Amino acid sequence: SQTIHQWPATLxxxxxxxxxxxxxxxxxxxxxxxxxxxxxxxxxxxxxxxVGIGQISSEVPQNLSASRPQDRQFILSSKKLLLSDSGFYLCAWTKTDMNTEAFFGQGTRLTVV
Amino acid sequence: QQQVKQSPQSLIVQKGGISIINCAYENTAFDYFPWYQQFPGKGPALLIAIRPDVSEKKEGRFTISFNKSAKQFSLHIMDSQPGDSATYFCAAGYLYNLFFGTGTRLTVIP
Structure with missing residues (x-):
């Protein structure tokens, strides 16, 4: 069965x-x-x-970036966090066609202080 | 810009009652309309989904009603139970894009 892991849980x-x-x-x-x-x-x-290794599409211009160094690994990064970056971040995956069920991770609660 | 508009923001229903959550969209390219359920501290999980070629889909106590001409769809929870208390998100998608509504916090009172 498929599983999705996301960490850390809080930060x-x-x-x-x-x-x-x-x-x-x-x-x-x-x-x-x-x-x-x-x-x-x-x-x-x-x-x-x-949709594949090294292929990243951004929906919203912001202080964040993403990378996909391996087929099943997705990383969210920032060089310098802003207060407005605080929030609950969720990773999700779907099969090739987006119009199917999306499976979400447990999320990371990020608080920027 | 909110691609999918959801209402109400919160909803309180007595046990056994019917919970109704509504969503509307503008982009006619959307061809997939799922509903997700989220419990506190957890990621959302798919509850039920519909495609625009049908007007209604029922799974147990959960029903999606879809009105393509009005570009609206809704979730009906029959015989609501305290265990249904959660946040519900509608969404609309096409290709690799899935846009979510702002969520409805449902509380079912015993």
Missing amino acids: VQPVGSPLSLECTVEGTSNPNLYWYRQAAGRGLQLLFYS
């Missing part, structure tokens, strides 16, 4: 510090991978998606 970082959140998927190959941010009252905002 408190000072303003201006770097960020690296990691997501890995097991039990499937060539998944589509996604990073979402969830803010109160704004639902789930799609940040990045990837």
